[in-house]
Amino acid sequence: MNWDLAAPVDQVAPTLLGAVLRHGEVAIRLTEVEAYDGAGDPASHAFRGRTPRNAVMFGPAGHLYVYFSYGMHWACNVVCGPDGEAGGTLLRAGEVVDGLEIARSRRGRARDRDLARGPGRLAQALGLTAEHKGTPVLGGGPVRLEPALEPPESIQAGPRVGVSAEADRPWRFWIAGSPYVSDYKRSPRAPQVAG
DNA sequence: ACAAGGATTCACT
DNA sequence: GTGAATCCTTGTA
Numbered sequence: 001m002n003w004d005l006a007a008p009v010d011q012v013a014p015t016l017l018g019a020v021l022r023h024g025e026v027a028i029r030l031t032e033v034e035a036y037d038g039a040g041d042p043a044s045h046a047f048r049g050r051t052p053r054n055a056v057m058f059g060p061a062g063h064l065y066v067y068f069s070y071g072m073h074w075a076c077n078v079v080c081g082p083d084g085e086a087g088g089t090l091l092r093a094g095e096v097v098d099g100l101e102i103a104r105s106r107r108g109r110a111r112d113r114d115l116a117r118g119p120g121r122l123a124q125a126l127g128l129t130a131e132h133k134g135t136p137v138l139g140g141g142p143v144r145l146e147p148a149l150e151p152p153e154s155i156q157a158g159p160r161v162g163v164s165a166e167a168d169r170p171w172r173f174w175i176a177g178s179p180y181v182s183d184y185k186r187s188p189r190a191p192q193v194a195g
Numbered sequence: 196a197c198a199a200g201g202a203t204t205c206a207c208t
Numbered sequence: 209g210t211g212a213a214t215c216c217t218t219g220t221a
Contacts, residue, residue: 034202043202045217053217070203071214077202090202120203162202189200 003147005061005138009080009087010035012061014155014173016078016089018148021137023126026099028116030091032174032181034160036077038086042165046086057086062138062145066128073120076128078137078145092161092172093117095180096125118182152176164189 005012013035020029036044038057045054045067056065057079065077065088081087094116096103103115103125116122123129128143137145154176159168161182167190174181186193 036202045202048218051218067202068216070201071216073203075202092202118203160202164201185203187201 005078005080006082007080009037009089010171012080012087013089013171014157015147016091016145017155017173017175018150018152020097020146020148021091021094021126022098022144022146023128023132024099024102024142026103026126027097028094028103028122028126029097029180030094031178032093032172034090034092034173035080035171036088036090037081041169043160043163043167043169044086044088046088047165050086054086056134057088059083059134061087062136064128064132064135064137064143066123066130066133068130069120074123074129075119076123076126076132090119091122092119093174093180093182094122095178102127113179117180158184159186161185162187167191168193 013033016033020027038046046057060083061080063079069075077088077090079088096115107115116125135143137143152175156176157170158172160172164187
């Protein structure tokens, strides 16, 4: 399959739906993602330029950008876009398709539907943390991204969750009708919707 | 050096 | 539905 992660991130992101991210025994089929650009996207960690935290977003596509959020959670992105330009796709939710027992043990007493429904949950179910920052996902390493065998039937797009800047840019993509998609919550800091 | 805010989740009412 | 937990990163003084 011809899979060009180096294309503009808002074009790449929807193509990740239905793909499977595997880390060792555990594999998750992606049902929800969000695109984050660089200089042109105020909601992106890379908006204000390169910093130690976001540097991997400026590198070549196909590596993991993992960051620590709210003092308690890890969240995982696949770096997209051309080398030298920032871009990443946040993996927001998915369905555990392999390694179910391990995923359950990592996620405490969550129901199966909630094992990877949410970015922090997905990273925890897969066992991804700071040490995986920069890990390639298209090589032969322990973390691998496998393209969807066949594209999802229907994809929907809408505003990203929890961002206060560019709160209406429709760069969140999900598989229509999937139960493995997180709830939409607008940031309380985002400007009010007109009306 | 300091303060503010965050690409969230969970338990409790 | 509401609020707490928790700490890292960044911009500013």
